[in-house]
Amino acid sequence: MVIxxxxxxxxxxxxxxxxxxxxxxxxxxxxxxxSDERQLYLSRLIQEGRSLQTLxxxxxxxxxxxxxxxxxxxxxxxxxxEAAAATWAMTTHRSATCLHIGMREFVFHATNWxxxxxxxxxxxxxxxxxxxxxxxxxxxxxxxxxxxSTIRLYRVCVGEFLCWVERQKKALLEITxxxxxxxxxxxxxxxxxxxxxxxxxxxxxNFFRFAxxxxxxxxxxxxxxxxxxxxxxxxxxxxxWGDVQKLLISCAGDRPIEIRDHAMLLLVAxxxxxxxxxxxxxxEDIDWEREIIHIRRAKQRKSQSYPLVQEVGAAILHYxxxxxxxxxxxEVFMSAKQPxxxxxxxxxxxxxxxxxxxxxxxxxxxxxxxxxxxxxxxLLAEGVSLKEIADHLGHxxxxxxxxxxxxxxxxxxxxxxxPIKVLLKYAEESERSATPILARGSMEALRTVATLSxxxxx
Numbered sequence: 001m002v003i004x005x006x007x008x009x010x011x012x013x014x015x016x017x018x019x020x021x022x023x024x025x026x027x028x029x030x031x032x033x034x035s036d037e038r039q040l041y042l043s044r045l046i047q048e049g050r051s052l053q054t055l056x057x058x059x060x061x062x063x064x065x066x067x068x069x070x071x072x073x074x075x076x077x078x079x080x081x082e083a084a085a086a087t088w089a090m091t092t093h094r095s096a097t098c099l100h101i102g103m104r105e106f107v108f109h110a111t112n113w114x115x116x117x118x119x120x121x122x123x124x125x126x127x128x129x130x131x132x133x134x135x136x137x138x139x140x141x142x143x144x145x146x147x148x149s150t151i152r153l154y155r156v157c158v159g160e161f162l163c164w165v166e167r168q169k170k171a172l173l174e175i176t177x178x179x180x181x182x183x184x185x186x187x188x189x190x191x192x193x194x195x196x197x198x199x200x201x202x203x204x205x206n207f208f209r210f211a212x213x214x215x216x217x218x219x220x221x222x223x224x225x226x227x228x229x230x231x232x233x234x235x236x237x238x239x240x241w242g243d244v245q246k247l248l249i250s251c252a253g254d255r256p257i258e259i260r261d262h263a264m265l266l267l268v269a270x271x272x273x274x275x276x277x278x279x280x281x282x283x284e285d286i287d288w289e290r291e292i293i294h295i296r297r298a299k300q301r302k303s304q305s306y307p308l309v310q311e312v313g314a315a316i317l318h319y320x321x322x323x324x325x326x327x328x329x330x331e332v333f334m335s336a337k338q339p340x341x342x343x344x345x346x347x348x349x350x351x352x353x354x355x356x357x358x359x360x361x362x363x364x365x366x367x368x369x370x371x372x373x374x375x376x377x378x379l380l381a382e383g384v385s386l387k388e389i390a391d392h393l394g395h396x397x398x399x400x401x402x403x404x405x406x407x408x409x410x411x412x413x414x415x416x417x418x419p420i421k422v423l424l425k426y427a428e429e430s431e432r433s434a435t436p437i438l439a440r441g442s443m444e445a446l447r448t449v450a451t452l453s454x455x456x457x458x
Contacts, residue, residue: 019056029059034071038062041113048339049327058109064088065110075121081110128166133159136210147298149276157203172217180204180224194227201226237364238373239356241381244269246359247371256323257336261351263315264333268368270312271295272375272393275368279343282330286316297394304394376401 019042020026029035041062045055068084069076085106089099114120127133140146140154164183165175187197201224208222239247248269251262267278277295285294291308316332325334331342343351353366363370372393379389390401 019052019059029063032063032066034066037113037117038066041109041116044116045339047328048341049325049329050338054338061105061109062113064106065113069110069114073119075119076114077121078111078123081107081114084110127159128162129172132172132211132214132216133162135214136207139210140206147301149298153199154203154207157200158207161200161204161207172211175217175221177221180221198226238370238375238377239361239363241374241378243356243359243361243363244371244374244378247355247361250355250359259315259319259323260333260336261355263312263319264348265352265355265371266312266315268371269375270309271306272372272379274298274372275345275348278368279331279333279345279348281332283332284330286313286332288313295394 020029032038038059042055042059045058050058065084068088070080070084073080085103088106089103092099092102094102111120115122136158137151137154141151146154161183164186165172165179168179170179184197184201187200192200205222205224208217208224211217212219212222238244248262248265251258251265253259253262264278267273267281268275271293273295276298280296280298281293282296285296286292286308287294288308291313293306293308293312295304295306297304320332324332325338325340327334327340329340329342333343334340335343335347349367352368352371356363356366356370365373376389376393379392380386384392386401390397393401395401
């Protein structure tokens with residue numbers, strides 16, 4: 001224990017000497033109150049990959065926090081942190097803009113510091129029907145094994161509905177089908193499309209099935225009827241391939257943000273990856289020796305391997321060598337500003353949307369998924385079969401890829417040139433010669449199966 005304590009002390013002093021230039025400053029910093037607590041917070045920031053200059057600034061902010069926060073208390077509330085920030089602002093002489101920024105940093109670091117120490121008493125937000133909601137989410141995650149992204153959808157859709165029920169001052173046992181109809185009318189007035197409303201209906205249908213099994217609500221609420229969504233009713237909603245090439249050229253610069261965005265957009269355009277698959281790509285997923293990239297398919301919960309295209313590999317390597325910050329995170333693509341972290345879905349989507357709109361690209365949808373549609377449409381125009389496109393996009397079923405057949409103009413022209421009379425005659429003959437559909441358990445059906453060859457197993 002003595003040796004371990006000395007090692008920790010040596011590590012702490014080494015870190016402080018990296019931050020401060022002289023021994024006197026280091027000694028004064030270590031002798032100030034709550035030194036161990038401040039060192040713990042600085043160590044966490046080092047793990048996040050903060051620069052030395054940023055760590056030096058935060059180290060001085062922690063000195064102010066130790067003076068003005070009521071650290072003699074076991075717990076500190078956000079209100080007390082705001083009051084301490086206001087008190088600190090009265091003791092410093094800064095411009096209005098700098099003072100505003102300083103108070104914001106004071107509150108931010110004080111909140112995170114107290115949360116790290118376990119001394120932040122955050123207000124408890126009362127959620128409507130919290131026990132029932134938590135039980136349903138636990139059932140969906142543990143018993144049904146749904147993915148975290150699906151659980152987040154349940155949190156949004158079902159949680160929003162339960163808040164609406166509370167505003168109506170009703171219990172779950174009082175909910176009727178008329179109430180559900182009123183709720184969906186509210187969603188429609190908010191401008192939600194049929195597909196979005198159908199998503200809400202599907203999530204609420206599963207919730208009410210669970211609630212009915214627990215006798216929390218009336219029976220029959222799970223028979224919700226969603227807006228009709230016709231199969232293959234929509235077209236691929238991506239920009240033209242020429243616009244995708246313009247987008248890639250527009251971010252092929254030397255600025256750090258352009259180097260990162262160019263590599264990410266190449267992954268979407270070349271491999272047709274989903275946005276989450278690019279954001280969650282990890283350093284160990286790229287086999288540089290064998291020139292293979294492994295993609296984690298979140299929907300199928302499996303990994304799929306691709307040959308690493310030279311242009312894509314060069315863009316990723318250029319980003320790793322010149323731009324990517326040194327930190328302990330394993331994701332390939334990191335945020336441009338500290339604290340370094342993986343990009344969020346919203347951040348990646350906004351980046352693609354801004355770049356597309358800046359170039360004046362016309363598209364039904366703007367975002368990474370629109371480029372995925374463009375990739376599939378381009379492959380189809382180059383003569384790649386639907387089965388090959390399905391494998392390339394990671395589709396389990398070919399039905400998910402059939403939508404792109406609607407934009408295969410060459411194949412559609414061939415179908416349009418077929419003689420109708422010949423097709424009708426072929427359909428009639430096929431109907432007569434097709435395998436009959438027999439009733440289950442009938443003798444005729446059993447006799448038909450018995451006459452089939454079993455491939456040498458009989």
